[in-house]
Each structure stands twice: as structure tokens, then as C-alpha cells.
Amino acid sequence: MHAFRFDAGILTCDGVVLSTIADRAGTPTYVYSAATLRERVRAFISGFGDYPHAVHYALKANSNLAVVRIVRAAGGLVDANSGGEVEVALRAGYAPADIVLTGVGKTPSEIKKAVTLGVKVINAESAGELERIADTAVSCQTTARVALRINPNIAADTHPHISTGLVTHKFGVPIAEARAIARRADGRPGLAFVGLHVHIGSQMVGLEPIREAAAAVVELARELRDDGVRVEHLDLGGGLGISYDDETVPLVQDYVATLVEAVRPSGLALIVEPGRAVAGPAGALLASVVDIKHRLDGTRFVVLDAGMSELMRPTLYGAYHRITPLTESNAERVSCDVVGPICESSDVFGIGRMLPLPAIGDVMAVLDVGAYGSTMSSNYNRHPLPAEVMVDDGKWHVVRRRQTIDDQLACEE
Ligand SMILES: Cc1ncc(COP(=O)(O)O)c(C=O)c1O
Incomplete structure (x- = not known):
């Protein structure tokens, strides 16, 4: 059975509610089972x-x-x-x-x-x-x-x-x-x-x-x-x-x-x-919606706080990852181009994804990113390396804290 699944309409990892992790650890954060x-x-x-x-x-x-x-x-x-x-x-x-x-x-x-x-x-x-x-x-x-x-x-x-x-x-x-x-x-x-x-x-x-x-x-x-x-x-x-x-x-x-x-x-x-x-099925990336940009043709960009600097695979290989809100809803689904905040047009997680229109601040989960996700992340645009959380036996803990700007600059003159 997949570690990340909806339980009474709420996305969980092995029974732990992912929105709790996002609230406490912040986003972007990798979560592993x-x-x-x-x-x-x-x-x-x-x-x-x-x-x-x-x-x-x-x-x-x-x-x-x-x-x-x-x-x-x-x-x-x-x-x-x-x-x-x-x-x-x-x-x-x-x-x-x-x-x-x-x-x-x-x-x-x-x-x-x-x-x-x-x-x-x-x-x-x-x-x-x-x-x-x-x-x-x-x-x-x-x-x-x-x-x-x-x-x-x-x-x-x-x-x-x-x-x-x-x-x-x-x-x-x-x-x-x-x-x-x-x-x-x-x-x-x-x-x-x-x-x-x-x-x-x-x-x-x-x-x-x-x-x-x-x-x-x-x-x-x-x-x-x-x-x-x-x-x-x-x-x-x-x-x-x-x-x-x-x-x-x-x-x-x-x-x-x-x-x-x-x-x-x-x-x-x-x-x-x-x-x-x-490792692939064991990981999800939690990211928050930071902007929604409506286009003249009625479609929209949903901009997340994670992009190719946190998860390179979609940009590098055109890789497909399922993207889902943390709560199931019956709201009408609309076409969303889910993108990151990085200054590259290739910084895209998914085109034309049919999702309930999110609100700013909502958290989304990008699934099956346990392999070649975090290991390929970078400091591009001076993004900090994301936090990583392990869910084990109904509990969760941070197994890598989010990088700070001081961490990034520690090796520089
Ligand atoms: C030599 C070698 N072994 C093992 C692997 C792991 O492959 P996979 O993640 O597809 O199982 C790789 C991945 O590129 C590799 O180059």
C-alpha cells in the first residue's frame, strides 16, 4: 500500500497528517516513510x-x-x-x-x-x-x-x-x-x-x-x-x-x-x-502555493515555493509526478500549470493539471520524489536546501533541518 494516502479526505503519510508537518516544519519539505x-x-x-x-x-x-x-x-x-x-x-x-x-x-x-x-x-x-x-x-x-x-x-x-x-x-x-x-x-x-x-x-x-x-x-x-x-x-x-x-x-x-x-x-x-x-515511493515534497497568475485564456499558473532547485526531475527529464492538495475536495477542477519560483521557464512541475483551485498558502504534495529528489536539489537562486522529515511508527521528526543563508555562505570568502 502507498505510504501517502487520503484518510477521511486528509493526506497522510503512514497515518501522520501531512498538514501538521507542513505547519510545524514549514515548506518546502521532503517527507519520507x-x-x-x-x-x-x-x-x-x-x-x-x-x-x-x-x-x-x-x-x-x-x-x-x-x-x-x-x-x-x-x-x-x-x-x-x-x-x-x-x-x-x-x-x-x-x-x-x-x-x-x-x-x-x-x-x-x-x-x-x-x-x-x-x-x-x-x-x-x-x-x-x-x-x-x-x-x-x-x-x-x-x-x-x-x-x-x-x-x-x-x-x-x-x-x-x-x-x-x-x-x-x-x-x-x-x-x-x-x-x-x-x-x-x-x-x-x-x-x-x-x-x-x-x-x-x-x-x-x-x-x-x-x-x-x-x-x-x-x-x-x-x-x-x-x-x-x-x-x-x-x-x-x-x-x-x-x-x-x-x-x-x-x-x-x-x-x-x-x-x-x-x-x-x-x-x-x-x-x-x-x-x-x-526510495522513490517513500518520499513526497510539500510545497506552499505562493501565487496564482490568471491567464487571458482562462487557465492559470499555480506558483509554489518549491521549484527546480528543490526537485530537478521535471525540468531535467520532463518527469511526471502526481501533484495533489493535502485535502480532498469536491470543488470543480480547473486546469493549473504548477510551476516553481525559479527564474527559468523550464521550472515547471506539471502542465494542465486538473486541480481544485487552490488558495494562496495552501500546501500541495508532489508524490514519489524519494529518489533523485533531495539529492539533486541545489542552491540555485540562493534557495536553501529544503528540510527533510522522517515518518516512523506514527511519529515524525526532522532528519535534515532547512539550510540557512549562513550555511550557504559558510564556504565563501
Ligand atoms: C551504476 C548504477 N547503479 C545503480 C543505479 C541505481 O539505479 P536505479 O535508481 O534506477 O535503481 C544507478 C543509477 O543511475 C547507477 O548508475
Whole structure:
């Protein structure tokens, strides 16, 4: 059941009335459901049954410490995409062996940090990066566990900006070159070659591309075994989509079953890195109506106090998010272009949304923003980073206070 639902006409998060949070914490504020985070992590874990697996939550989706601690308590490990995310993972209580480091363009200091910490595996993006990891490990007198990210040239059937598995994309090494690169890495001083990694895109709502990508790395692993290269695991990345608009999406169990079915003949352990499917449905953004601008054609702009600086996805990808008042009403619905206050015409949350005409000061909720919402927010137009609230067991508390202008200026001369 969705965490955010109307109860006797009032929008709630796991039983907590959202208008209470808006009144007390102010707006814009992200609200997260701890119960949903736990349930989503556990759904991934239980989907594997007794097949060897590890679920590494992709921190890029939402790395608020409170969120990460809940994921950890629910049994999820982590996928970090930067030195900063590694640091957050450590501070949330993870051991280095719980962390997978991915990411295009790892800097020398990020590589050194991962190598000296001894993370579970570094997913290398190129032959050159493997060399740099090896050199770093040798100079630190250690061995780094590495996997190679494969670009299988498979279309993810999702928005082009979150599609990552075609040769035109910057990610991974072309599958045709992977065998030779992996063979060179295996046995290279400083490296323990342990796996293959693939992530072809995000918000995938069909299982076929995922099945194809899994089959491609299974085949490559088989070839490498024939070459005498020992592969311990296959990391099939993240990518499972969520329902932003009531469209039917695969269940977590069906997604995991598809992966296991493809990999089982190899007997290799499976890693997955879900982000959106864990955190997306767990979050809503509360924002207040600050202006209503009537147009000559009878339509109107509803201007919120949150815009692309708080939630970038609609501007960045034209992403759809449901927008709803906090109280159900039978009032006539009118066409509203829901926009933010930022000085960009692309600062739009939703065009032509049929809503009861709000009043100034009313609070609206933008739904399914737990992933790639807060983490992509910025100080554009000197907006403070919004507050974040966790709802847990019928109570709520602020897990990140709203930024102040002093916070913003603290790093400036
Ligand atoms: C390497 C990698 N793993 C995991 C993820 C998480 O993907 P998602 O949020 O779609 O599950 C991403 C997202 O871009 C990624 O690049």
C-alpha cells in the first residue's frame, strides 16, 4: 500500500497528517516513510530466496543519513558513486566490505580512499581506470577487489537521459573489448578480479532489456572462466522503475526472479544496486502555493515555493509526478500549470493539471520524489536546501533541518 494516502479526505503519510508537518516544519519539505523504505529493501532481499545475493542500495537516489540508516537496519548494503557517498555510508555505520564503489570518472583520491579502506569491490569503468587502481593498490601495498563495468549495447527503453547501456553512452567498456581487458586485469599485481558489472539504465518498466543484459554478462563470465579467469559475482546494477502515474510496473519479486533465472545456470552470486525502486515511493515534497497568475485564456499558473532547485526531475527529464492538495475536495477542477519560483521557464512541475483551485498558502504534495529528489536539489537562486522529515511508527521528526543563508555562505570568502 502507498505510504501517502487520503484518510477521511486528509493526506497522510503512514497515518501522520501531512498538514501538521507542513505547519510545524514549514515548506518546502521532503517527507519520507520509514516503513516504505524498510518494506522495499526487504522485498529485494527476500526475492532472492536462498540464491547467493547482496542488495546494495544506490546512495545516489537518496543519501540522507536517516534514510541510509534505515536501509542498513533493514539489511541493505550500499552502492556509492563518489568519495562523498562512501563517507556517508561509513558514517551511517557500514563497514568498507559493505560498500560497492561505482561511477564514471573516479578521481585519484576517490580511488585511493576505496583501495585503502578495502571496499568490497570497485566497479572499474575503463582499462585505464583498472591500471590506476592497480598502481594505487601496489603503492599502498594492498590488493583491490575489482569488477569491470560492461557496456552491452542494449537499449533500456527508458528516457534517453537515464539510459546508460548503449555504446553511445559514456558508461563501461564495450562488451567486445571486455574479455581482453578482464584477462589483462586478472593476475595484475594489485588487483583481485572478482566480477562483472552492468547497469543499462533507470526507470525501466519492462523486464526484457534487463534479462538481455543479464544474459550478456553470464555469457561473458562463461568465456572468462574458459580463459581461467575466476569470477565470483555478477553485479546487475539497478534500474527497476516505479509507477509515477498509476502505470503498471514489474513487482520487485518478478524483477529479482528474472535476474535469478538468467544467472542461476552460472551459479554466480548476484549483486543488485536498486535506488529508485527503494526510495522513490517513500518520499513526497510539500510545497506552499505562493501565487496564482490568471491567464487571458482562462487557465492559470499555480506558483509554489518549491521549484527546480528543490526537485530537478521535471525540468531535467520532463518527469511526471502526481501533484495533489493535502485535502480532498469536491470543488470543480480547473486546469493549473504548477510551476516553481525559479527564474527559468523550464521550472515547471506539471502542465494542465486538473486541480481544485487552490488558495494562496495552501500546501500541495508532489508524490514519489524519494529518489533523485533531495539529492539533486541545489542552491540555485540562493534557495536553501529544503528540510527533510522522517515518518516512523506514527511519529515524525526532522532528519535534515532547512539550510540557512549562513550555511550557504559558510564556504565563501
Ligand atoms: C551504476 C548504477 N547503479 C545503480 C543505479 C541505481 O539505479 P536505479 O535508481 O534506477 O535503481 C544507478 C543509477 O543511475 C547507477 O548508475
